[in-house]
Amino acid sequence: MPRASALLLAALLAGCGTQGVSPRASWNGAFPAGWQFAAPRPPVVGRYTMVSSDHPLASAVGVDVLRRGGNAIDAAVAVGLALAVVHPQAGNLAGGGFLVYRAADGRSFSLDYRETAPAAATRDMYLDSTGALTDQSLTGALASGVPGSVAGLVEMHRRFGRLPWREVVAPAIALARDGFVLDQHRAEVFTASEERLRRFPSTVAAFFAAGGRPAAGDTLRQPDLARTLELIADSGAAAFYRGSIADRIVAQMQRSGGIITREDLARYEPKWREPIRATYRGWHIISMPPPSSGGVTLTEMLNVLEGYHPLPAFGSAQLLHLQIEAMRRAFTDRNRYLGDPDFVAMPIERLTSKAYAEQLRHDIDPGRATPSTAMPAIIEGRETTHYSIVDQEGNAAAVTTTLNDNFGSALVVDSAGFLLNDEMDDFAAKPGTPNLFGLVQGEANAIQPGRRMLSAMTPTLVLDSKDRLAMVVGSPGGPTIITAVLQVISNILDQRMTLSQAVSAPRIHHQGLPDSVQWEPDGITADERRALEAMGHVFRQRPTHLADVNAVLITPHRLEGFADPRRGGGAAGW
Numbered sequence: 001m002p003r004a005s006a007l008l009l010a011a012l013l014a015g016c017g018t019q020g021v022s023p024r025a026s027w028n029g030a031f032p033a034g035w036q037f038a039a040p041r042p043p044v045v046g047r048y049t050m051v052s053s054d055h056p057l058a059s060a061v062g063v064d065v066l067r068r069g070g071n072a073i074d075a076a077v078a079v080g081l082a083l084a085v086v087h088p089q090a091g092n093l094a095g096g097g098f099l100v101y102r103a104a105d106g107r108s109f110s111l112d113y114r115e116t117a118p119a120a121a122t123r124d125m126y127l128d129s130t131g132a133l134t135d136q137s138l139t140g141a142l143a144s145g146v147p148g149s150v151a152g153l154v155e156m157h158r159r160f161g162r163l164p165w166r167e168v169v170a171p172a173i174a175l176a177r178d179g180f181v182l183d184q185h186r187a188e189v190f191t192a193s194e195e196r197l198r199r200f201p202s203t204v205a206a207f208f209a210a211g212g213r214p215a216a217g218d219t220l221r222q223p224d225l226a227r228t229l230e231l232i233a234d235s236g237a238a239a240f241y242r243g244s245i246a247d248r249i250v251a252q253m254q255r256s257g258g259i260i261t262r263e264d265l266a267r268y269e270p271k272w273r274e275p276i277r278a279t280y281r282g283w284h285i286i287s288m289p290p291p292s293s294g295g296v297t298l299t300e301m302l303n304v305l306e307g308y309h310p311l312p313a314f315g316s317a318q319l320l321h322l323q324i325e326a327m328r329r330a331f332t333d334r335n336r337y338l339g340d341p342d343f344v345a346m347p348i349e350r351l352t353s354k355a356y357a358e359q360l361r362h363d364i365d366p367g368r369a370t371p372s373t374a375m376p377a378i379i380e381g382r383e384t385t386h387y388s389i390v391d392q393e394g395n396a397a398a399v400t401t402t403l404n405d406n407f408g409s410a411l412v413v414d415s416a417g418f419l420l421n422d423e424m425d426d427f428a429a430k431p432g433t434p435n436l437f438g439l440v441q442g443e444a445n446a447i448q449p450g451r452r453m454l455s456a457m458t459p460t461l462v463l464d465s466k467d468r469l470a471m472v473v474g475s476p477g478g479p480t481i482i483t484a485v486l487q488v489i490s491n492i493l494d495q496r497m498t499l500s501q502a503v504s505a506p507r508i509h510h511q512g513l514p515d516s517v518q519w520e521p522d523g524i525t526a527d528e529r530r531a532l533e534a535m536g537h538v539f540r541q542r543p544t545h546l547a548d549v550n551a552v553l554i555t556p557h558r559l560e561g562f563a564d565p566r567r568g569g570g571a572a573g574w
Contacts (some may be wrong), residue, residue, distance in 0.1 A: 027497040029314050031505060034522040036565075038240040038505035042551070043560035046573020050076060050559035052088065052550040053387035054476070056570030057180055058082040059563075061171040062389060063572040065163065072395040073101065073160040074168050077153045080401060081172035081229065081385050084149075084383035084418065085222060086180050086537045088207075089189045089406045090385035093228065093240070094249075096148035097401030098288045099156055100275060104394035106467060108286050111154025113147030113270035114452040115423040120259040123447050126429040132418060137429050139196060139208045141258025143409040143422035145453065147240075149401060152270045152385060154237040157460045160395075169233035174416070176229055179221035185568030188222040189218040193406050202252070202414040203407075225417030241265045248416045255412060258420075273341070278352060280306055284463035288400075289348070293338045294458025296351055299481045300330040303357030304364075305490065314505070317531035318366075318526070324510045324517060324537060327483055328372055332511040340452040369536035373517040380477075381548070383407070384457060384476030388552045390469070390559055396552075398459030400474045400481070458485045462493075469554050475564070477547030480518070481510045483549030492553075499553040499562045507546045516540040 031038040033183050033282040044050070051062035062075040063080040068080070076099065083091025097116040102108045126137040136142045157165060176232025182190075190197070194213050197203045206222060207214060214220055218222075231239040246265045253260050276295030278285040280302045286293030304326040305311060312318035338348050350356050364370065384402035400423075401407075409422040427447040445454045456479045462471040471492070475484045484507055491502035510516075517532070524532075529539065545566045553560040561571030 007323070017322050027314070027501060029495070030427070032315060032522055032525045034508055035412060036522065037504035040500040040565065043499050043562040044560045044571035044573055045425045047390040048559070048574055049390060050561040050571065050573035051128060051387065051389050052552055052561040052563050052566065052569070052571040053079055054082065054550065054563070054569040055083060055086045056546065056572070057086045057175065058387070059092070059570050061124075062387070063574055064169060064224045066391050067574060068163070070163045070168065071160070071393065072391040072397040073156050074163045074390050075391065076387070076397040076399050076562050077157050077161065078168045078171055079389070080149070080153050080399060082175055083385055083387070085172050085175040087186065087385055088419065089186070089193070090383045090403055092149055092401060092403045092408065092421065093232075094144070094147040094149065095154060095401055095403040095408065095421045096145070096423065097399060098292050098455070098457050098459055099460055099574045100151065100159065100286060100288055100398045100459050100467065101156070102286060102396045103160070108275050108461070110275040110288055111152060111156055111270055112273050112291060112452070114146035114291050114455060115148050116268065117419060117424065117447055117449050117451050117453070118146055118259045118261065118428065119449045120261070120445050121449050121569050125447065126424075128570055132563060133429055137159065137425040138197070138405060138422050139410050141253050141256035141420065142409055143424050144258060144260060144411075144420040145423040146264045146268050146466070147259055147421060148268060150232060150240040151237045151268055153380075155270045165236060169229060172225050173229045173233060174354055176226035179219040182214050182216055182218045182220050183280070183568050184216040184497070184504065185273065187214060187218075189406060189500065190214045193410070194412045196443060197407060200411045203412040205411060206412040210313075215372045222417050224415055228416045228418060236306070241268060245416060248413050252411070252420070253345045255414075267514040272533060276348075278302065281493060282465045284465070284467060285460065286463070287458060287460040288386075289471045290338050290340070290346060291340045291452040291453070292455045293334045294456055294459050294482050294485070295460070296338060297330045297334045297346055298460065298486055299352040300333060300357065300360075301326045301482075301486050302355055303352070304329065304360050305359065306354075307361045311417040311490070311494045314491065314497075315525070317528045317535070320508055320528065320532060321369070321537070322364070323487070324507065325370060327510040328370065328512050329360045331479070331510070332373055335512060339454050343448060343451050344444055381533060382516055382523065384478070384481065386459065386474035386476055386548075386550050388472035388474060388550050388561075390472060390552050396461055396469055396472050398472050398474050399460055400457035400459045400476070402457065402476070417443070423453055426455065427451075453563045455468055456481045458482050459530040460485055460489075461538060471551060471553050473549060473551040475547040479511045480507075480509045480547045483507065484549055486508055488549050489549060499551060499560050501561050503549045503551055509546050512538070518546060519543050
């Protein structure tokens with residue numbers, strides 16, 4: 001184990017007192033034989049700052065902003081806009097997201113810039129004449145909610161940024177204008193989505209200008225997107241929501257059957273909300289409140305697991321059983337109770353209480369799976385992106401943003417160069433009926449004008465017992481976001497893994513319904529799977545990689561950044 005990681009654990013665990021944390025200095029286990037990431041690469045190390053994101057170029061942009069005197073929020077804006085250029089399947093201008101921010105003075109904030117349903121949206125807008133679901137919530141203009149990303153980035157910069165606005169937008173303009181070399185991961189996503197993207201001439205013009213699909217090694221230039229970013233650099237949110245960009249969005253809606261109007265755009269506002277605060281074995285957790293379900297669901301799972309002293313060894317059937325049962329119960333509550341706080345009353349205090357977790361724990365049979373109740377699951381698309389930032393002053397930003405599906409609605413706004421989201425599919429298009437992912441959505445998340453669709457995004461900060469920043473973490477991955485964040489936190493705090501080990505470790509996922517375990521290829525041994533199946537757990541789906549964590553760990557002498565090896569991310573620091 002690297003000396004700095006050992007020092008971090010020694011210093012932080014010393015502050016936990018008798019909270020049930022094992023005195024072991026480091027993890028001494030092993031990943032299953034054949035696990036793809038059994039020998040994780042070392043973290044990126046920085047003395048002053050760190051950025052971890054889904055693209056190395058975006059992380060480099062963030063560090064450059066920090067070197068020039070910017071703070072964590074300046075870097076968060078620059079990274080978010082850079083991802084809109086270099087990571088187009090999830091980075092965005094016309095999506096939405098969440099920020100969890102902790103200032104160096106100890107104050108914490110959360111910003112909700114989730115999309116909203118247009119004023120003309122109706123409960124049954126995605127049903128045909130027979131009452132069956134169509135695919136219009138997934139592809140094309142009608143799938144798009146009113147975007148929040150530009151307003152959110154402008155608002156966080158207005159309140160906490162230090163550098164001039166134009167200066168933090170400039171790197172994204174340069175990347176769009178001058179182009180960047182497409183890597184293998186991004187090229188593969190273009191290949192997988194080509195048929196869908198080619199449905200729209202404006203999308204073909206943006207990404208397939210040379211005729212063929214973008215390939216690894218190609219230089220992707222986006223001149224229309226560069227001009228849009230120039231307008232945003234000049235006029236901020238006004239250009240996007242009231243100016244010429246708004247005109248182009250509305251014109252695209254009118255040509256393509258969408259319903260977003262100039263009035264919808266002009267009315268959009270991001271909202272500052274009170275973060276979810278929790279404790280786990282003496283550590284402090286700060287995460288995102290509704291309309292993100294991440295903070296509440298993460299807290300409920302941590303509270304359930306906290307009652308086991310200590311947790312069983314990593315990878316054991318006993319640990320996996322307890323994690324599955326905690327996930328099952330927390331997701332059932334998520335789908336029953338959570339939604340847009342401006343529309344739905346939610347028992348958050350009860351769901352996040354230790355007393356409630358004790359009740360849930362009482363019903364967990366240590367040797368048998370508990371069948372899920374018939375509470376439907378709510379899901380969002382998996383092509384989200386997360387980045388974690390710590391600056392030289394100790395300010396920390398955890399940001400998760402999304403278009404929903406790969407490339408959102410697949411529709412680029414003509415002559416503007418950016419993709420529209422398909423976030424309307426996160427609503428219950430038909431309560432009680434499976435959506436694209438085979439999951440059923442709940443009544444509390446039905447479509448309603450002005451409403452924000454429920455999300456699983458879980459940007460999270462971890463502090464030690466003395467309120468010192470210890471970790472910044474988050475992930476894309478739909479509902480697997482929440483369980484990935486849970487497992488990375490537990491891997492470090494319970495299992496004593498290094499950051500690289502904790503993020504690279506195999507994961508599982510359970511979300512109540514469908515009542516089956518999701519797992520990763522070679523991530524569970526045959527013996528452990530047989531033991532879980534003997535308990536009544538079901539493995540129906542094919543194994544697939546789960547989530548894509550980007551995290552920063554703070555040590556007494558350095559910062560460690562690590563981008564998940566499952567995709568093409570990268571960390572940078574100095």
